[in-house]
Amino acid sequence: MLTIALHTLRTRWSTFLGTFVALSLGVALLTVMGLTLASSLNAPERQPERFARAPVVVQGQNTLSVASSIGGHVSRETPKLAHPRAVPEATVTALQGLGTVIPDRSFPVRAEGGPGHLVGHPWSTAAFAPYEIAEGRAPRTADEVVVTGDWTHPGNRLRTDHGTVRVVGTVLSRGFETAVFYTDARAAELSPRSTQLVVVAAARDVREAVEGDSVHVLTGSARRLADPDPDRDRKALTAMNALFGTAGGVTAFVSVFVVASTFAFAVAQRRREFGLLRTAGATPGQIRRTVSVEALLVGVLASATGCVLGSYGAPRLAARVVDVGLAPGWFAIGEAKWPYHMAFWTGLLVALLGVVAASWRAGRTGAAQALREASVDARAMTWGRLLFGSGLLLTAAVTLVLALVTDPGELLHRKTYVSRPMLLITAVALLAPVLVRPLTRLLAWLPAQLPGAGGMLVRENATAGVRRTAAVAAPVLVTVALTGSLLGATATLNAARATEARERATADFVVVPAQNADPAGSKRPTDSSDTASAETPGFDAHTLHRLRSIPGATVSASSSSAVFVLEDGVALIRSEARAAEAAPLAATSDLPLAAGKAGDLDDGSIIVNEEWERHTVGQTVDVWLGDGTRKSLRIAAVMTTGTGDNGVYVTPANAPGARVDRVDVTLAAGADPAAVAGALRKAGGHVLTRDEWLRASHRGTDRTTRYGFLLVLGIALLYTGISLANTMVMATSDRLRDLAVLRLAGATRRQVLRLVGAEALTVVAVGGVLGLLVTGLNLAGMQGALGLLSVHAPMRIPWPELAVVGGACAVLAVTFSVLPAAWAMRRGAVELAGTRE
Template sequence: MLSVAGVAGVALRTLRTRWTTFAGSFVALSLGVALIAVMGLALASSLDAPDRGPERFAAAPVVVRGADRLRVSTPAGERVQRLAQPRAVPPGTVTELRKLGTVVEDRSFAVRARGGPGDLVGHPWSVAAFAPYTLDAGRAPRSAGEVVVSGDWARPGERVRTDHGTVRVVGTVAPRGFEHAVFYTDARAARLSPRSIQLAVDADADAVRAAVSGSADVRVLTGAGRRSADPDPDRDEKALVAMNALFGTAGGVTAFVSVFVVASTFAFSVAQRRREFGLLRTAGATPGQLRGMVVAEAFLVGVLASAVGCVLGAYGAPRLASWVVAGGLAPPWFGIGDAVWPYGVAFATGPAVALCGVVAASWRAGRTGPAQALREASVDTRTMTWGRLLSGTGLLLTALVTLALALYGDPGDLLHRKTYVSRPMLLITAVALLAPVVVRPLTRLLAWPAARLPGAGGMLVRENAAAGVRRTAAIAAPVLVTVALTGSLLGATATLDEAKATEARQRTSAAFVVVPGGGTGGGTSSGTGSGTGGGTGFAPETLRELRDVPGAEVSPTSSSAVYVLEDGVALNRAEARAADPGPLAATTRLPVAAGRLGDLDDGSIVVNEEWRRHTVGQRVRVWLGDGTPRTLRIAAVMTTGTGDNGVYVTPRNAPGAPVDRVDVALRHGADASAVAAGLRAAVRTSGGRVLTGEQWVRAGRPGTDRTTRTGLLLVLGIALLYTGISLANTMVMATSDRVRDLTVLRLAGATRWQVLRLVGAEALVVVAVGGVLGLLVAALDLAGMWGALCLLSVRTPLRLPWTAVGTAMGACALLAVISSVTPAAIALHRATTQPTATRE
């Protein structure tokens, strides 16, 4: 009978003598702990943005800003949303402010200049002093054709062509880091951007507050509050939210893959050590003691791996911070702080993951009987236990049932990132547990062509892989993870992008689309969150010229928003487009599920099925883009689609929204080339672009945003890294267990290279098994997304990323062949040099 101390001693000696068995688990756990420590440190550093001072108005005594927020009282408290079209400071208030001191109206508008940065923004020269900007060359602008620019992309004396006409650069200022500015004279800026939603006032703050007290929602900004008048004042918080999602997803996948790899490795290790456990049972060890020994081994590996992982995490976290800053995924100020709790969480993760991964394996070890010491069979038996079968079947049914419930209740949820990242993990676990059921027939099927070739090599490959079910399943498991995640994640984003492009193509029947220079039109509403109140759009005279083009049916539209209070407590924002219903019907094919688009008027609205109230004829209370409350009748209801089917209102219900897109249909008998020429002539002075309908769809084709793409690549990189570790470790373990088999082949007359080719071919077959199972998981996952798109009235083909999947499988195959052939070659060399020891 072994004592507790004896069990612990055996565990320590096992770790020392069978270190190759635990090397893969140790490395996997070390890297997992390191990654979790890195992600934890990054999350701790990104929980709060630092206090940032004002930028554009750092030197302004007081800034007065028009109403830019919608505030709605609810039983659960006040709800606030930023307005799509902030209101200007009332003229009467401006008059009162002028009595107190100097008042400078701020104007901001997009500028596109040949050879200049893509994010140029125009201002009146009088506001430059509030940043403060100071001239470092040239002079201030004095006429409408003169500008001052920030940076060195243009020098004084140069003439630059812009979408607002050709201008001459007369001066430059040093860049301030938060914008690329072009300064016009005050008069020219006022003509280019008539609306001004904020003012700089040189007066006492208390006096200013008294002057604006009668104006509803007008804000007086002083001190740090002046930051609200900066461009995109919430950009730091947005960046932190994106980083939190990135690091959180990567950390979750790391934990999942760690448990998966460690569980697979320990399960194979226990299967290999059946004779060892049988001998211990013969020596008097109880089942509980065997389980305790396996658990003790895992715990010791976890503790040692955690210590190493925390050291690696402390080394890697600052480098991750530098990488995300250099890649533009984090603000320049982002860095790793001095938080301690991530190390504690990471250190506890190692033993916890090891113990989670060894639970099933320890139970199997305890069931080993004394007779197992006499077993020599190479064919695996009872690979599918009742517990494994029930667990795998339960997880698979859970995945299918939750998918069916989502399709029935909320198919749109399947299109969200958090859903299509997490769902494959459930399917991967289920398929991995059920793998022994299909490994043998699938192996025989994949190896059937090779078995038909002359000679015994193909037959041996098939039979060896099919006989060693546990070995095949253990090696195929990491390949399954990598291929399934690659196919599911990249396939989901590609399918969604294709669905959105299909929607845009189906909704557009215009022959031409006219957009401001450099844009695709239809973007977010100008002024939202920017603090500028400006925007880019077509001037009224340009719209008149477009309407005068012979043969053109013109439909100008504007980007705006409406706000609705759902369930009495949630104030939701819905993107909206403003258009006249007649021209709109001629240039678009909206997916109308009920009602008529032609019934849209100033007293009605077109909504989609995602709205809580979406019955034609119902009246809904909304707030327009400038905060004006209205009660509108539902004229038509659109299908939900991928979420881009917003709402439609008339221009009267989108006050202040500039026209940022003009769809053009051809009248009966009109010549397309003549209409195109007329449209180009109409927008030549304003710098607009004339695109065909198909060109506009291609130019605006949606793509996965940079943060999401980087997060997915990080997740897939983690999966591939663990695949390499697990493959190498499992192959070394499997080869060390087959030394006698390989030696017998040599004694039977096989050459060394024939044996090595046999081992490499077996590895390729096993990788193919894992790849097929991974593709099955990816196909099931993407089929659910395709079903959701069909229910949302979007007909689009599935996009499986064959190139990425092929690359992942190729990398797995290369790793498997190297990890199997190399130890086999070493084992054969030793067997050749020590024939007596080998044959004993």
């Protein structure tokens, strides 16, 4: 059997070329994903940046410590607070007796013509980075500043949201922030609240002085926790793990799917060969072993090749994700070996699993059956394929119904709408032989009615070779279904969220702080637990008073906050919250309430949503506020679950430390919109109309998700494109005698090539329709879930992207079917008719 297998590989190399390329590419992609994941599992310990030379940093309470119990085991959860507390005055006094104490302050700055994301600090903290004067001198008066970088120079005047200042010095940028340094007195005026401070004293003395106080003492490498966004590496790596984990899962699925389809087609092409072996005395077991040995040899060679290709591709992918900002600058591929083992053995297993069903079918070939058989697939659908396909389709339907009945929100999660298409794709592909013949006849019906025999031949050839049509349509099905399902799911969710926001926002104008360069920024609450980053942009009391005093306008000032609730004594859940007064809130918004009234909100109550464990009006819930204060609040109203953006609402009294970052304005009857808008701008802030606010605050898919889907779809398109090309070459080489018969019957070379191209387009259309079927079923399930969650938004099918993908598949199919046919027809028709298989 080994000798026969080796001889077969040598003589029928074109048959196995498609399988080899498909498998080696799949292994290469698995290697790349494995190496990337292995390199992203552990980040190097980041060293302090802003406070690299600070002896000790003392932070106020910025975490919430709550005991939870899981399986009888008691643990403490310590999430970060939305509003960290300042260091107590008594603690500051005690520390001042040990040495110099320097309050640290961070606040946003917006300079006309300057870079975005400027942050202000007191000059006394610059020495701890250390920042050293590169040009000019230190600030001495309230209107003098020192800036980092070379975007301005000493002597220039800057118009900022905090007044006009003069640049008196510059310091070299250290890469982690773009800072503007004021005098300590001016920084204290602009940011009176300080949540951390630097103490120039011995660490042991500091710990003894604050023992028992609710503060954190940071020394050594722990000082990095006082830097801007200290968890940015961890968050970036977590996002990368999710991204490449999803891409690896899709890669594994597509590789198994395409390789199994290619193997099945390759075996189906060799029915006559197996019939000859059976006639020569080979047993069914020997046939199966021969096919398995061939798969083993191809699997070993392809897997080894894939590992080599992956080792070259992984560093390039790592460089790319760094360039687009998805990974930290230090990220690079490490020396891990397990991804190579994982990819190699997975590729080999895929090859063997992909040939199991095909080898069993080959072993069942009768001694004379294949020699008598015509080129028509009389029984392309086996009972096993029908059973598995129907079972997967039934599984997809049952799981969808269960999700809709028990937890519709589960269908809106990324892991669900990424994995569900794979189940349906596999089911539809297994049932393809049943669907291909009627679908092909339907698509080719009109061309078959046209004058001439071309349309009729296209229809009959495609329906006669069901296995060939199904094998070629499979890569198109995968690509179209993944593109439509993934991009359609995100587009449908974005439309649903935009619909929710449009129905909830009834204000005529929305005013955000002028220093906030991004109008949408106040919609997404800043994580104030990052104590080193700038404070949440907000309105000062004077500006709020002027806004509230504008005639003809009802003003609702609100702030971003959070509350924590311990559900079932097990999980501490954080919910984003907005703090607003009840009457103005009810006048400027239309909350999606399932029960209760927004006007019933007061300092002793809360508005929750149906996701909460307790969500009955009148019930009492124990929560922790954004600053860690524990409080029992009565449920005043309950909102629907929606897409998950319906957080909670509290009054300003239950959001201590939160700054007003948004003002909704509704016009009174008869008020002049232009006059009110002018008065709002004069009072201070960035004024947006309702439509402008909605466009700015709902910009669609975030960058990480967008790049992740582009990566997944790029992999699928590349992989299935190459597989499609290989399958078309295999299918065309199998039809050389058919093409010769057409030539002998009088068809010209150009007519034959047109026929081959038309057949390729028909098969691509079949795969595209099957892919659209999968897309429609997936998006219908998501739309049903949205309806149950009280969100009524249209289904969004990404037609432009589907057109691009379908066009690419069509070009590949036509090119790699016509070119082999044209190459073969260089020989005469008689010589071509005598070509051996």
